[in-house]
Amino acid sequence: MLQHIPGTGPMYEAIRRVINDKKLPFREFDRHNRAALITDLSGEDYLKTALSNKKRKEFRRLKNRLEDLGDLKFEGYAAGGNIDLWIDDFMNLEAAGWKGRRRTAFENEENWAGFFKQSTSNLLNAGQCTFWRLTLNGQTIAITIAHHAGARAWLTKITYDEKYSKFSPGVLLVLEVTKAAADDPAIEVFDSCAHPDHPMINRLWREKLSTTDIVISGSSTLSRARFALTCTAISTRRLIRAKAKSFYYGYLKGGSQ
Numbered sequence: 001m002l003q004h005i006p007g008t009g010p011m012y013e014a015i016r017r018v019i020n021d022k023k024l025p026f027r028e029f030d031r032h033n034r035a036a037l038i039t040d041l042s043g044e045d046y047l048k049t050a051l052s053n054k055k056r057k058e059f060r061r062l063k064n065r066l067e068d069l070g071d072l073k074f075e076g077y078a079a080g081g082n083i084d085l086w087i088d089d090f091m092n093l094e095a096a097g098w099k100g101r102r103r104t105a106f107e108n109e110e111n112w113a114g115f116f117k118q119s120t121s122n123l124l125n126a127g128q129c130t131f132w133r134l135t136l137n138g139q140t141i142a143i144t145i146a147h148h149a150g151a152r153a154w155l156t157k158i159t160y161d162e163k164y165s166k167f168s169p170g171v172l173l174v175l176e177v178t179k180a181a182a183d184d185p186a187i188e189v190f191d192s193c194a195h196p197d198h199p200m201i202n203r204l205w206r207e208k209l210s211t212t213d214i215v216i217s218g219s220s221t222l223s224r225a226r227f228a229l230t231c232t233a234i235s236t237r238r239l240i241r242a243k244a245k246s247f248y249y250g251y252l253k254g255g256s257q
Contacts, residue, residue, distance in 0.1 A: 001234075007031055007210030015214065025217040025227040029234065033208035035201045037190035043179025050206050059175060062167045070137035074176040077131040083124050086131045087117055090143050094159040123147065129156075132180065134173045142169035144177060151188035153181065155201075171200055178204060 006012050019026050039046050047056065066072050077086050091106050091113065099105040106116045123129040133143035142160035146153050155177070160170040181187050191209055192201045215234060217227050 002214045002216070004211055005214065007033075007212040012212075015216075019216060023220045025220075025222060025224060027215050027227075027231045029213040029215065029238070031210065031212040032196040033210050034194050034196050035192040035198065035205040036207045036209040037178060037181055037192075037205045038188070038207040039182055041182060043182035046182045047175065047178060047204075050204055055203070059168075059172065063172055066136060066141075066164070066167050066169070066172070071135075073135045074173070075133055075135060076180065077124065079127065083121050084117075086124075086133075086143075087120050089133065089140050090131065090145060090157075090159065091116070093140055093143055093161060094157075097159055097162050099159070120145070132173065132177050134169055134176070136164070142173040144173060146177075146190075148187065151186065153187050153190045155190065155192050155194075171204075174201065174204060 002015065005015070018024075037046075041049065051059075063072070077083075094100065095105040095107040097105075100108065106112045120129060128149060129145060129147040131143060131145050133140050135141065140161070141164050142158070144155065144158035146155050148154070155174075158170055158173065160173070181190050189209070190205075192198070192205055194201045215231060
């Protein structure tokens with residue numbers, strides 16, 4: 001099982017060549033397109049093409065309302081900054097929101113927290129990830145982390161202070177990140193890593209990247225019937241897991257109200 005691989009491009013084509021040359025049974029699962037930022041436009045010009053005048057006006061209004069409450073700033077992590085403060089800022093805000101209530105925030109599990117702190121610190125030191133945040137009167141109200149390698153970047157996680165949800169701080173942060181990334185010549189492709197039907201990012205980032213899972217038989221001699229049975233089992237397991245997850249979180253959310 002090769003999971004979350006590009007659904008087009010050199011890697012996908014190389015895998016398909018090996019499959020075809022060795023005549024291996026295979027099947028793809030969950031092929032879909034997700035939002036990405038791929039543009040030669042400036043950040044301001046990109047948002048003008050992606051958003052209607054009405055939407056841009058609404059986001060300006062929300063930003064102005066936040067600015068009425070105090071000093072609103074957009075900041076990015078700078079090399080040499082205090083890494084621990086940025087990591088703690090993210091983890092604390094995430095734990096205070098819905099992920100904390102669902103017990104899926106990094107702080108809810110000691111091993112998750114340790115892994116996130118160590119890996120993020122290593123990547124920040126290596127220049128392979130960054131943070132961006134919105135602060136209001138010095139307090140973080142939205143923060144996101146992105147990873148990058150070469151000319152590609154991945155918008156990995158975002159969290160925001162739910163006390164300010166009526167101002168859409170998460171969206172306002174992504175708008176600023178969009179401008180910063182579009183204006184950065186080092187970033188050619190910015191993958192949202194979002195669900196294909198994500199309502200927020202699909203409105204802002206209009207390009208698409210294809211991704212898929214591929215199950216490949218280890219032998220060309222495996223019977224087609226056995227391979228088909230294996231694929232049916234995989235499909236059934238995925239369906240049951242999705243239903244169970246939906247029920248669990250739906251029940252938990254209903255119980256917390």
